[in-house]
Amino acid sequence: MLGGSAVHFSLAASFFTDVRVVGPVGEDFTATELAVLEDRGVITEDIERVSGEQTFFWKGHYEYDLNTAHTDETQLNVFGDFDPKLSEASSAADVLFLANIQPDLQRRVRAQCGGAGFTALDSMNLWIETARDSLWQAISEVDCVLINDAEIRQLTDQPNLARAARAVMEAGPKAVIAKQGEYGAALFTPAGFFALPGFPLEDVRDPTGAGDSFAGGFLGYLDGEDGPIDELALRRAMGFGTVLASFNVEEFGTERVARLTRDEIDSRMEALRSMTDFGSART
């Protein structure tokens, strides 16, 4: 079914700002798939259709508690020799998310968005193992890294998460987000630490895309807000990321987020706030 980092990210971010998605698809990506994005107002003019090829494909399964994913099959397909060429409008983006893909490809997109005010990337164990130097180079060129907590340990050879996050910041980024599945996400910045639990749900159907929906809520909010991207904005953005991820996992693929409303988002954001509130100071 329809999925993929760019799709989950774009849908989540579309509730907060204008989203331009860049990437290649194959002939199997039909008007039906395109409509899911366009119905949410996502601008798809930088989606490159490659004839005679198939779209990137991933198949996996989860352990019984849905916390750990195992990859059964990955087909790069159209990503095998994709050479990104951004439209003028996409190049002018102020906030840029480099979804999880080969880090040299991420760098080529980054280079075409020279004026971006806030840039972030995601990655995974595959690239840590096969393109480590490129990945560190890509990391040094962005403001924020979002990555699973086990992978941040793997990337830095550092079992302690706080030290691992610091090692990433020493390479350039001023914010590191450790994604922790159902446990939520932690934000490390030079100024401090912030963490949110995953939003508790009794019905979790499909965790696929949760991390990208998180990134979409997080960066979408930052782009949509007028104010500066300071510590408080980053924390609020973490909240919206958490909320979008929670809706994503309630149903399969893009089903839930495709029919989500901003009111539902704001209502769950308030619920999340009350779930993390322990009153004013009293000891």
Next chain:
Amino acid sequence: MLGGSAVHFSLAASFFTDVRVVGPVGEDFTATELAVLEDRGVITEDIERVSGEQTFFWKGHYEYDLNTAHTDETQLNVFGDFDPKLSEASSAADVLFLANIQPDLQRRVRAQCGGAGFTALDSMNLWIETARDSLWQAISEVDCVLINDAEIRQLTDQPNLARAARAVMEAGPKAVIAKQGEYGAALFTPAGFFALPGFPLEDVRDPTGAGDSFAGGFLGYLDGEDGPIDELALRRAMGFGTVLASFNVEEFGTERVARLTRDEIDSRMEALRSMTDFGSART
């Protein structure tokens, strides 16, 4: 070295209230070990010394990220045929913690504290596997269960944590705390959900006893406070539990908590509060 649920719990709780520890020790438990407790004001008159026997002993190791413990050796020793007989003063306790041990033993202590206003227990996979019915019976007799999140899933045969917590509450308890190691802890009550991250530390030496230190901070605070044990009190107690656990893991055994001060606790509690604050409502 000195450790064990009762020891870690008592030391942590001693910062908030008077603590009476009940349990057996062997001849290897000398004046040196006793002094660690008594120096923190813990009342040790219900510690039963069994001649010719050895104290309970546990040996384990941790995986590289210190999140997962593996038991290498457990010797019940004095716990093999311990029959708890509480002093009058201990029987009159208002708050009771049944540390992790065979659930029928927990029940015998519980029965001797009939007037307790708030009771809690911890347990583990060993008792889920070998004394499941007794454990459920013990759970039905307390107000609060503190247990690792993987074990709450195992206990209830329910992979979803929110559902697992609800299943435990249906047996009687009005609060369930899922301990999540470095990810912190989550509180489920009929009224809602609350979660705190683990306090971020760059130097974690020994996670042994963190859960018991959490329980000590949690229940010690509840006993020490004058107000009712309501939702807000439980949340604050979660904060103090988190703080005590964080000090516990900074050094081996009881080293750090034994020389801890209330000022250090309050200062870290404030830091934890600021790490979970994402400002007033604004969307």
